[in-house]
Amino acid sequence: MLPSVRFADLEGASVLITGGGSGIGAALTEGFCRQGSKVAFIDIADAESRALCDRLEAGTRNRPLYINADLRNIDALRAAVQKAAAAHGPVTVLVNDAARDDRHTLEDMTPEAWDANQAINIRPHAFTAQAVVDGMKAAGKGSIVNFTSTSFMLNIGDMPAYTAAKAAVIGLTKGLAGRYGQFGIRVNAIAPGWVITERQRKLWVKGDQLEKHIERQAIPREMAADDMVGPCLFLASDAASMLTAQTLIVDGGIL
Known part of the structure; x- marks a missing residue:
């Protein structure tokens, strides 16, 4: 469920979200649209992105403005x-959300991969x-919210290039x-735990892994993409006007 709180300064704000057409990004796009922000998002998932725009308009x-572009x-x-x-x-609010958490091993990794x-x-961040x-x-102000991941903090070993990149985001x-703080620009990061998007459920939820993961959380329920919206809105808004250089872990309490 999306948060009910309204941030007055986000109404009319020019917001840009990368990877905003599906998964966590789509929830963020909806969250900012419901704040009254002027939202643009970049994605390559054309059908999903157009459907999202139609749904949010209705x-x-x-x-939102959908811009088809390959961030690479x-x-x-x-x-x-x-x-x-x-x-x-x-743009006065930038949310760098786009990512791919493909599994891979160090032994099989090539320079090209x-x-x-x-x-x-x-790199797109x-x-x-x-x-x-x-x-x-x-404009004399701005908020950049970079999405990282708790995966590198948990020593997850089956995606070394991904976890290296996510550590680099911080x-x-x-x-x-x-x-850029001297110019009124704040830059923070959000580190989600295991957010169960459609892609995650299809590709990575195996056996009782999810159940065991939830048991480790202090808040023992499945995390959804909507759970990332409130923290992102807060960091984007002037409610966080003296908060910068921080990483906000949103993982249900595992860390």
Whole structure:
């Protein structure tokens, strides 16, 4: 269930979300639309993204702007940011959500596979931030929320390139926070635990793994994509006006 709280400063704000067409990203897109934000999102899942826009227009009368772009292509990414800013004004809230948590072993990993993983799981975070930061500086404010993961904190060993990238997200977050705080730009990260999206349930929920995982949580229920919306809205809003360089762990209490 999406949070009921309203953040007045998010109404009318120009928000850009990467990977906003499915999974956690779709929940975030809906959450900001329900705040009255002017939302643009970048994705390559065309059918899902268009269906999401139709559903949100019908349910909220606030249709998000879907921009089809491959985040691995930095020129396309920059063009997408320009399109969002042209439609809604300079982006003042950026949510870097796009990721792929494909399983792989160190023994089988190739240099090409390593580079492909980083090109999705860390590089777009940096270059999307680069593309919006001048607009935020001109506005005198901005909030960047980078999604990382608790997977590297839990020593999960079957996706080393992914966990390396997700650890790097925190380093990037702290570095950007230190650089751009003087311009009124805050940069924080959210580290979700095991959020059971449709993709997760289809690909990675095996046997009694999920049940055992939930038993380790202090709050013993399955986490949904909607559970990430409230923390993200808070970090994006001026309710968190002196909060920067932080990583907010949202995992039901395992860590």
